Amino acid sequence: MAEASRLRRYEQVAERLAEAMAAGTLRPGDRLPSVRQLSLRERVSISTVLQAYLHLESLGLVETRPQSGHYVRRRERPRPEEPRVSRPTSTATPPGISALVARVYRAASDERIVQLGAAVPAPELLPGPRLHRDMVMLSRQRPDAIGYDMPPGCLELRRQVARRALEWGCSLSADDFITTCGATEAVYLSLAAVARSGDTVVIESPAYYGTLQAMESLGLRALELPSHPRHGLELDALEAVLDKRRVAAVLVVPSFSNPLGACMPEENRARLVAMLARREVPLIEDDIYGDLHHGLERPRTCKSFDRAGLVLLCGSVSKTLAPGFRVGWVAPGRFQERMELLKFAHTTATPTLPQLAVARFLASGGYDKHLRTLRRRLASQVERMTEAICEHFPEGTRVSRPSGGSLLWVELPPKVNTLVLHARALEAGISIAPGPIFSAQARYTNCIRLNCGQVWSPRLEAAMATLGSLARALA
Known part of the structure; x- marks a missing residue:
């Protein structure tokens, strides 16, 4: 003691x-x-x-x-330039990236490989022992936890998430949430609720490949729009599109987007919600990284500006507590009834015991203390990875400057083909995420995403030196 x-x-x-x-x-x-x-x-x-x-x-x-x-600690080198603002073509494209994503993720479970590709926090950063103890205790106290937890899902968890929503700027009740198998299912069900096969959905570019895979499986077309590396989706470009064509929905990650790490300013969030409300266009907001800000305050969600029930807010604890628990949620606004039906048809229920364990952890008051430590460590690791890139990568490399999350978007010189770099890195025991999987149009062939969620170590430092050497050879 x-x-x-x-x-x-x-x-x-x-x-x-x-x-x-x-x-x-x-x-x-x-x-x-x-x-x-x-x-x-x-x-x-x-x-x-x-x-x-x-x-x-x-x-x-x-x-x-x-x-x-x-x-x-001083920063040893000046920061590199940021990646350029993306300029995708204005063509709606059916995504077709699943085969390439499968190649990337086959390495994710290999302990011999340095994991810089998958956006997963290291177990050492998470409160695993505490959560495991709670699971054991709850399995004894709640014999009913082996049964189905039908939609809308675990009431204890929904109450705790509703309490936390106050910090997001939202006034929501437990009845406004549906629990899901992670944010991945929340986003998938949201897309299924607001769009039909053949419809066009606006997304940021580059975009998280999990979103592209969900759209691919639903037969949707992705319309990629320019994104600023700091501020996210370019709203003028979105407004121009909305004035010319019908879109079924807009899907964004406003807080520390994957892979850019961009954080949409509050005034842009308010403008985005108002812009879509005037046209009755749903907004799917993926807020999975919202709690991982490196600064003093959590960004307000777009949902906090929603007065029409058109924002479907998705989140989970996969990046903050326990990826393997697969505990997430969605606050779907006016789409609540349809979402509950889709949830039942898709996975019937979210596993009960992990939901109860997460609810218990949130209720204990330990979550905020854990977040403070986690955010600090992630910010430090982002800084160290950036310094390693400055030291080892070829001249002309550009790196994002995220103000939250655990990801870096790296724009290498134009001659570097990152699919080739990915293959050579795997041979050297290093996993990275190549740029083309973040675009329905297979763009960003000279870009990679790096995960900073691994604890800094001599092994990781050596891996960054090797990766830089491989990139310099291709450049």
Whole structure:
């Protein structure tokens, strides 16, 4: 018990310093208080301060200079340029990427391969032991958990998600949610609810390949629109399309999009919702990365501006708590009844025990503490990966600057064919996600997406050096 108490204390000290760095109060190169000074200021032991500094050093936020003290870590190299704004053609295209995606994901379960392709957080970053204990306890307390949990799904979970929705800017009740098998099913069912085979759905470009696969299986056509690497979907381009042609829906990832990491400004979100409401066009909002902001505040959801019930808000805990639990949800607005029927026809029910475990974790109050640590570690890993790209990748490489999430979009020199790079990287024991799987038009042949959700280690550092060497050879 005493050991757990000390652990909590040094994490609290480290967290306050990390928040000061994120806010700019402590800047790169600034000297931190001496161990004795911080011990007196925080009213903790010297060993607790030393633990806090070691923790921050392991996250890449602090560096120790012999006989000088502790300093906020400097960025060794200037940031590379950001990727260019995408300029896809204005043709609605049936996606056909599943075969290529299968090739990428065959490597995802191979422990011998450094996993930079799949957007999955490392188990070390997640509260696995706590969730497993809760599952065991609940399996004893709730013998009914082996039964079907019919739509709309676990009431305990829906209540907890509705509470969290207040932080998203939404006033929603438990009855406004349907639980799903992850955000993937939530998005799939949303598409099925608002579109029919042959319809056109507007998406960002580049777009998450899981979305493209869902559209492919439903027989939908993807209309890719330009996206800014910081601000997301270009709304002027969308308005021009809406004035000329019928679209069944618009699907966006406004908060830290996959793969760009773009975060749509709040005023753009309000404009987007109003623009679609005037035309009675549904908006499917994938908010799976919303809780992973690197700054001080969570972005408001587009759903928070919805007054017509046209926004279908999708989310899950796959990027924050437990990917394998497959626990997600959707708040489908006016499409609630149809969505419940589709959910029953598609998977009948979401597994009960994982829903109860997630609900218990959310109710305990531990989720926010876990998120603070997770966000800090992901931000640090994004920074370290960016530095490795600067050091090892060919001249002219461009890298995204996400303000949340765990993904980097890397635009390599035009001569680099990333399908070839993907094959050579796999031979070297490294998995990456090549650009063409993020476009129905198989664009972005010189781009890759890298996952920063793996804990930084000498093995990962060596993999980035190898990947850079392979890219330089192709360039």
